[in-house]
Amino acid sequence: MPELSRKLINFTDSVIRRMTRISDKYGAINLSQGFPDFDPPREIEEALKTAAFKGPHQYSITWGAQNLREALAEKQSKFMGLDIDPDTQIVVTCGSTEAMMASVMTVCNPGDKVIVFSPFYENYAADAILSGAEPIYVPLYPPDFSFNRVELESAFKQKPKALILCNPSNPSGKVFTLEELKFIAGLAEKYDSFVITDEVYEHIVMDPYKHVYFASLPGMFNRTLSCSSLSKTYSITGWRIGYVIGDERIIENVRKVHDFLTVGAAAPLQEAVVAGLKLPMEYYSWLKNLYTKKRDMFLQGLSEAGLKYVKPQGAYYVLIDVSEFNVRDDLKFCEWLAKEVGIGAVPGSSFFKEDVNYLIRLHFAKKDETLLKSIEKLKTLREKAQFYRE
Known part of the structure; x- marks a missing residue:
């Protein structure tokens, strides 16, 4: 067989889309790939x-x-x-x-x-x-x-x-x-x-x-x-x-x-x-308010779960610090999180050139009931993490 393009050696498939497949596999709430679970206008x-x-x-x-x-x-x-x-x-x-x-x-x-x-x-x-x-x-x-x-x-x-x-x-x-x-x-x-x-x-x-x-x-x-x-x-x-x-x-x-x-x-x-x-300008104010409320609800839930995070200024993602769980391989941790906690996340290492494996990304572009359910699952993370082994 002839050699394939050498360009492809320098990157993997999309880790974000891979985590959606893993979320689907375990029936986890998909907070990895950033798409809403509510309808358009x-x-x-x-x-x-x-x-x-x-x-x-x-x-x-x-x-x-x-x-x-x-x-x-x-x-x-x-x-x-x-x-x-x-x-x-x-x-x-x-x-x-x-x-x-x-x-x-x-x-x-x-x-x-x-x-x-x-x-x-x-x-x-x-x-x-x-x-x-x-x-x-x-x-x-x-x-x-x-x-x-x-x-x-x-x-x-x-x-x-x-x-x-x-x-x-x-x-x-x-x-x-x-x-x-x-x-x-x-x-x-x-x-x-x-x-x-x-x-x-x-x-x-x-x-x-x-x-x-x-x-x-x-x-x-x-x-x-x-x-x-x-x-x-x-x-x-x-x-x-x-x-x-x-x-x-x-x-x-x-x-x-x-x-x-x-x-x-x-x-x-x-x-x-x-x-x-062609929607009126009020739509964009409504959208900003919608996501501001979702962010605040989700961050409050993360705080109640005792998780450390970086407060986002825009977009609908939040980086969670999971260093307390002694994570060495954040991809394995996210696979475990989907299977045992029921939450789909993206390992932070897929976003950084630097050696960063203590962050995971979640998103809050979901219905309020989905976010509340996610928060309840994340509140079990610390207890379940006692049994996490790489």
């Missing part, structure tokens, strides 16, 4: 019913149906404070996963370097490696997951083609401050690098924190590829509708990559999701 459901019968059922325009791009441009122009052209500055993708992959492939040549903050969403390193690029990891330091400015500039001195910025951050829930973003912008300009943003949690930010779109900073639109998704905002993670927004020259080339990666996102779903983009 009724307006989207009704629009999907119509699209199911009336279509469209054939290919849409490769880079996104006209009405979807127009609705996206209108919404994002309001939130980003930019005048976005739906015909030249947007490409619709199959989820933000493809948006990120297409963006990295658009800007990187083989041998280029890409800065990735650690902890990171597991796809980023794989995106760089599959594009023939080399990740440069810069640590974020708990409890606020801030970066060291000297370390970040040292990474930029290696002349990276791009920096990947997840804001709000998965898995830590960090929301980057305006000062931090301005510092990154200064380095991107100084060393002539692109910035590829993952902003899928843009509307899940808890007070007093504020999300700032990197592309909205002075001079940054022309060097930013803004990636996002409708999955988290409208609770439709299975629809796989994402997008990239950027300068016309950039988007023209992202469209080329997208065309040959997936041709286009599902036409009926593109049609149906337009209804979500």
Whole structure:
């Protein structure tokens, strides 16, 4: 047999998706893979019913149906404070996963370097490696997951083609401050690098924190590829509708990559999701309040269970410190947790370049009754952990 691609040696399959399979195997409550167990807005459901019968059922325009791009441009122009052209500055993708992959492939040549903050969403390193690029990891330091400015500039001195910025951050829930973003912008300009943003949690930010779109900073639109998704905002993670927004020259080339990666996102779903983009501004306030209440409920339960955690500023994840249970292999611990406690979690080592095996990630994008049931199970963890053996 001929040799397979050597790129694949440098990463595993998705640990997050693996933990969903393990949760299913043991009938555990899946707090690993971040998707809700509640329905999307009724307006989207009704629009999907119509699209199911009336279509469209054939290919849409490769880079996104006209009405979807127009609705996206209108919404994002309001939130980003930019005048976005739906015909030249947007490409619709199959989820933000493809948006990120297409963006990295658009800007990187083989041998280029890409800065990735650690902890990171597991796809980023794989995106760089599959594009023939080399990740440069810069640590974020708990409890606020801030970066060291000297370390970040040292990474930029290696002349990276791009920096990947997840804001709000998965898995830590960090929301980057305006000062931090301005510092990154200064380095991107100084060393002539692109910035590829993952902003899928843009509307899940808890007070007093504020999300700032990197592309909205002075001079940054022309060097930013803004990636996002409708999955988290409208609770439709299975629809796989994402997008990239950027300068016309950039988007023209992202469209080329997208065309040959997936041709286009599902036409009926593109049609149906337009209804979500037309929801009033009050929807986004409601969404923030919803997740703020869920976070506070879940964190109170974790405190009652005696578990240590890092309070998230945004997104819907929380990192739990399990060092007291003498965990050496956090993947084995998460498998045990699913089987014996009935909770699906993600081992922290899958997010860190550093040697970190004392954190696990849980998410709180669930119905209140699911969260309360999860809390009751987690309250048994300390007692059951007496019998945990690796």
